[in-house]
Amino acid sequence: MVHVRREDILFILPSEPIAATINNIFSLIDERFLVHEANLEDAVSLAQSYIDQGQAMVVVSNGGTAALLKQRLKTHVLELRYTSVDMLRAVRRAFDLADKVAVMGFEPFTYNAKALKDFFERPVLVETITDLADLTEKLQHLMARGIKAFVGGSPVVNAARMLGAYGVHIDMDPRVIQDAIEEGKRIVSLQKEKDLRLGTINALLNSINDGIIGIDASGCISEINRIGLELLGLQRQDVVGRDIRQVLGVPWESCIQAVENEQTAEVCLIGGNSLAVTSVPIRVNGHSSGAVLTLQEVRRILSLERRVRKRVRDSGHIAKSTFADVVGRSEPLEKAKKKAFTYAQSDSTVLIYGKTGTGKELFAQSIHNASARADSPFVAVNCAALPENLLESELFGYVRGAFTGASESGKMGLFEMAHGGSIFLDEISEMPLPLQCRLLRVLQEKEVSRVGDDKVTPVDVRIIAATNRNLAEEVQNGRFREDLYYRLAVLILELPPLVERLGDIGLLARVILHRKSKEQHKPMPRLDPRAMALLESISWPGNVRQLANVLERAMVIATNGVLSEEVMADSLRSCHPYGQFCPGSAPISIAHSEDSTASLDAVEERALRAVLRQCGGNRKESALRLGIGRATLWRKMKKFGLI
Missing domain, CATH: 1.10.10 (Arc Repressor Mutant, subunit A)
Incomplete structure (x- = not known):
């Protein structure tokens, strides 16, 4: 809560009774602010002296003095106004003293009196003054006309009494003063909060390594941070208030386009320095009221990009595969590739269904590399490969002392490592239920909390999940959270098994044999047509992974560089635990009953x-x-x- 100091509010009153009333109110509310008696120019000089000392954030006065303070001061001025009841009571007291009464004062005071003339018991003369130097002369003139009692502020009352007439102070309702005190405190609090926000913003702007320039609706610079001045090689007084195009030294219309609601980006040569200048419009209540320009050194951007790319490569969290690595031309595969490429253009969660060996991670990497996140990390984790407690610490990280054996410095989790990129959760159906709850929070809140920590860290991660199980059935059987299922099943991609794309086996076999030959530093073997026919007769429960293993075994078994039908049959017989294959027998098929x-x-x-x-x-x-x-x-x- 913002504290309001005694010197933050200054009361300057031209009337002694009001000052006395204010001091009485201070004693009742157990608060005290500055109070002085002064009029017009004296009041202005007094208030300005306090303001120059960093005090008097709010000045309170009344009558003509308040009007003059509003004109001359660059701070908040609150005006105390008499109520109609205050005026009527003062005039009644004046009639108790004399038959003829006049109300005198500056315009705000007499305006109210004129409005109440019809409510006075007897005729009342209302006289407006503009200068205290003429006050005595006017009083004498009115006294010559038979006026014996005068209602007004301290200057009028004191002057009337010195001339032998009656002077009646108008008392102010204490509630008006109390309301002014509360309003003054509210204004001070708001101003201090505003100053704090501005101070924080300025500190933030000056801590940024980029130049920041604010321009108003006319294209003039309203604010600039320290780095901006350094990049431009100018002083603040040479920049603020000037047209942005003059400062940049180029006829650059993009700044004006930004003010007109268009985000722009340009590279400018300013003072021999190549700067990337980005403009973003400022919108207030739906209307453009200026723009914010960001200045960045092009060479620093390139250097930073190189460091980021190196860090990602060094961490190993990169996606190596693209859609060009997806081998096959069959219709089911082409449909899957087309759908996956469409998904890559979005940032929504992807759920990949596919049996073991159908290339789920290959498609996940391809989606990542075809997306806007391609230059950011790709982190893959197999949810079935780790026990629950280890999987939790790997995914979310942990703080020092979170558990026995934890690193002294703690550890960043895979979600944090994937910030800005994608995380691939393979075999998501095997994730334990307690971790499913934590994963749901990441999807909903876009934030993670390390094991043993109560702090949360925002993360920007696209989730690509994969499974070889029917998650809808897993939900019905109570092994998978229904709410998490619906969060994951936004974009669904089903990968065809190899048995549905047997026409791709020839192309797959050539690619696999070429790769295996390079790995084993051997010439690529020739695949006999009858051996190929044999491969195309299998149902391949292990899909492409099983095909790769069979071909690798065949390469080891073959002695003359030819993968014959006999060599292939021998390799297929080793396909445990899927059973044996014998040449001439019916193909092995996946059981359906x-x-x-x-x-x-x-x-x-x-x-x-x-x-x-x-x-x-x-x-x-x-x-x-x-x-x-x-x-x-x-x-x-x-x-x-x-x-």
């Missing part, structure tokens, strides 16, 4: 147990033998109760 699904699960579990037993429980080696990722192995072990 509940019984066959159960049988497939049983086969898969037996195969998993056998490989783990053969590898002595070594998960890395087991995953390699099975041709699956470690995260997938961990999820399958969890599914069958092996961990």
Whole structure:
């Protein structure tokens, strides 16, 4: 709350009784402000002296003195006005003293008296004065006409009494003074709050490494920060109030366009320095009232961009793949690519459905690289690969001492690392329910809180989630939050399995073989047409990932640089836990009935147990033998109760 000091409000009164009333009110409200008796020019000089000392934020007066103070002072002036009842009471007291009464004073005072003439019991003469130097002469003139009692302020009353006439002060209603005190305090508080905001804004502007210039509706500079002056090589007094085009030294109409509601950006050569100048209009109640210009050194922008790009590359949080890396020309794949590219132009959350090995992360990276966030981080995390407590600290970070083993300096979470970019949450269906609640908050509030901390950090992150499960069914089974599902399922992308795009296998095989050959430093093998026909007859439950593993095994088995039908069949027989393939037999297909699904699960579990037993429980080696990722192995072990 803003504190109002004694010297913030100054009462300057031309009437002694009003000053006495004010002091009495001060004693009642237990507050006290400055009070002086002065008239006209003396009042102006007195008030200005206080203002020059940084005091008297509000001046309170009445009558002609108040009117003069309003004209001459550049501060708030409150005028105390007599009520009609005050005037009537004073005139009545004057008639108790004499038969003929006059009301004298400056214009504001006598204006009210003239309006009340019809309410006086007897005729009253109202005389307006403009200069105290003529006061005595006017009093004598009226006394010669038989006026014996005069109603007015202290100058009139004192002069009348010195001439032998009656002088009657008009008393002011204490409520008028109390209202003025409260209004004065309110004005002081508002002004101090305004000064505080302006001080804060100026401090912020001067702490920014860019030049900031404010221009009014006519294109003249109203404000400029320290960096702006340095970039222009000018002093403040040489800038404020001047036309922006004159200061920039170029016939630049973009500034005026900004005032007219158009955001603009230009590069100007000012004083031999290349500056990027951005203009943004200032809107007040829907109308343009000026613009804000930002000046940045082009070389600093380029340097900063290079540092940011290097930092992102060094962190490893970059998306390497684009839509050009999505191999295939089949209709289902082309439809998926077209839809994904459309999604990339938006900033909404994307939910990717696809079976294992269909390229969910490939599409996620491509969407990121085709979006406006392409130059920002791309952070990928597999929600099924980490236990709940570790996944929480990885996603949201933690503060020092948050848990046993926590880093002394704390750790930034993946959401904070992805600020300005995208975060890919793979296997989102495996995220534990407590973490789903925290993820929902990130989506709703755009902020994160580290583990062990009560502070929140705003984040600007686009979420791309992926799953191989039906999330709607997971919601019905109570394994996934319904509110989170609806937050994620804004833009839905379904990736076709390889069995629906068998025509792409030839192109995929060539690309995979080329890559594997480079990795193994071997010549690229030739793929026999019958071996290709064999590949195109498989239902590929492991999709492209399984195809890549089969081709890699075939390259190892082949001895003459040719992937024949026999070599391919041998490689396919190793496709555990999906069963064996024998040349001439029917293709292996994914089971569709509940019984066959159960049988497939049983086969898969037996195969998993056998490989783990053969590898002595070594998960890395087991995953390699099975041709699956470690995260997938961990999820399958969890599914069958092996961990």
